[in-house]
Amino acid sequence: MTYRAGFACFVGRPNAGKSTLTNAIVGQKIAITSNRPQTTRHVVRGVLHQPDSQLVLLDTPGLHRPRTLLGQRLNDLVREAWSEVDVIGLCIPADEEIGRGDRFITGEIAGLKATLVAVVTKTDLVSKKDLTQQLVEVSQLADFADVVPVSAVSGHQIDELVSVLSGHLPESPQLYPDDMLTDEPEQVLIAELIREAALEGVRDELPHSIAVLVEEMIPEGDLTKIYADVYVERSSQKAIVIGAGGSRLKQVGTQARGAIEELLGGRVYLDLHVRVAKDWQRDPKQLRRLGF
Numbered sequence: 001m002t003y004r005a006g007f008a009c010f011v012g013r014p015n016a017g018k019s020t021l022t023n024a025i026v027g028q029k030i031a032i033t034s035n036r037p038q039t040t041r042h043v044v045r046g047v048l049h050q051p052d053s054q055l056v057l058l059d060t061p062g063l064h065r066p067r068t069l070l071g072q073r074l075n076d077l078v079r080e081a082w083s084e085v086d087v088i089g090l091c092i093p094a095d096e097e098i099g100r101g102d103r104f105i106t107g108e109i110a111g112l113k114a115t116l117v118a119v120v121t122k123t124d125l126v127s128k129k130d131l132t133q134q135l136v137e138v139s140q141l142a143d144f145a146d147v148v149p150v151s152a153v154s155g156h157q158i159d160e161l162v163s164v165l166s167g168h169l170p171e172s173p174q175l176y177p178d179d180m181l182t183d184e185p186e187q188v189l190i191a192e193l194i195r196e197a198a199l200e201g202v203r204d205e206l207p208h209s210i211a212v213l214v215e216e217m218i219p220e221g222d223l224t225k226i227y228a229d230v231y232v233e234r235s236s237q238k239a240i241v242i243g244a245g246g247s248r249l250k251q252v253g254t255q256a257r258g259a260i261e262e263l264l265g266g267r268v269y270l271d272l273h274v275r276v277a278k279d280w281q282r283d284p285k286q287l288r289r290l291g292f
């Protein structure tokens with residue numbers, strides 16, 4: 001039996017469904033998802049074990065026009081991930097026309113050493129006829145090794161996608177131990193869950209302005225006490241995150257706590273503080289502190 005192991009990542013324009021797909025494949029909430037573009041920050045690895053292969057997924061942020069230092073770093077992260085992988089899955093939603101963003105990204109990845117697989121996402125949103133049409137148009141975009149339609153929401157074709165991606169990995173010994181799901185430190189995963197909760201229902205200009213840092217995690221029996229800071233750039237944003245009489249922050253805490261308890265498999269006490277770090281997106285020192 002040939003054993004294959006290697007790295008894959010999904011690319012695609014914002015909202016193409018990359019994070020949701022990664023979660024569906026790895027079967028655990030490891031990357032932040034939101035119906036808002038540009039919320040995936042960290043390059044999170046999910047490791048998928050099969051009898052004859054090991055697929056290591058990198059979850060990259062979306063490529064976009066950089067306006068701040070943070071924007072530039074995000075793009076650097078994306079390119080760094082792209083240059084490391086064996087297989088790239090280009091995600092294109094089934095329910096949207098192929099646009100300039102898709103063509104731009106296709107051009108960017110076409111010259112890499114990685115094998116290109118087109119992934120047509122969100123197939124649950126379109127009819128069979130429209131899907132067929134989209135598959136034809138997608139296959140004309142570039143010289144893809146495979147074109148795979150999937151729905152991360154219904155689970156349709158997820159296994160098929162995994163075996164297609166794994167089939168394009170190089171022959172290699174196992175790269176990670178059997179029980180390894182992700183190598184992101186727990187703190188980062190928890191910070192992402194809090195950030196995701198804090199993003200829920202806030203205005204469109206806020207997403208980039210929120211960062212979360214887990215300051216302390218104290219296990220006490222089956223309870224874990226977590227102290228985290230939510231950073232915003234201005235005090236007006238602080239007011240939005242906290243809400244009238246602290247109502248919004250309370251909601252954020254409840255939602256994040258639920259998700260963290262699921263992740264850790266135990267009870268959690270969550271203490272959230274909202275702090276203003278003026279213009280943290282433009283300040284290299286602050287960026288480093290917040291993990292960028």
Ligand SMILES: Nc1nc2c(ncn2[C@@H]2O[C@H](COP(=O)(O)OP(=O)(O)OP(=O)(O)O)[C@@H](O)[C@H]2O)c(=O)[nH]1
Pocket residue numbers: 012013014015016017018019020021032033034035036037038039040061062121122123124125150151152153154
């Ligand atoms: N119906 C349906 N919706 C999906 C599917 N996959 C993702 N979505 C939705 O599409 C939106 C974007 O999904 P994400 O996974 O956050 O997209 P992304 O490509 O990671 O986005 P960025 O992080 O902005 O680059 C979310 O609202 C998802 O719930 C799917 O298979 N079916």
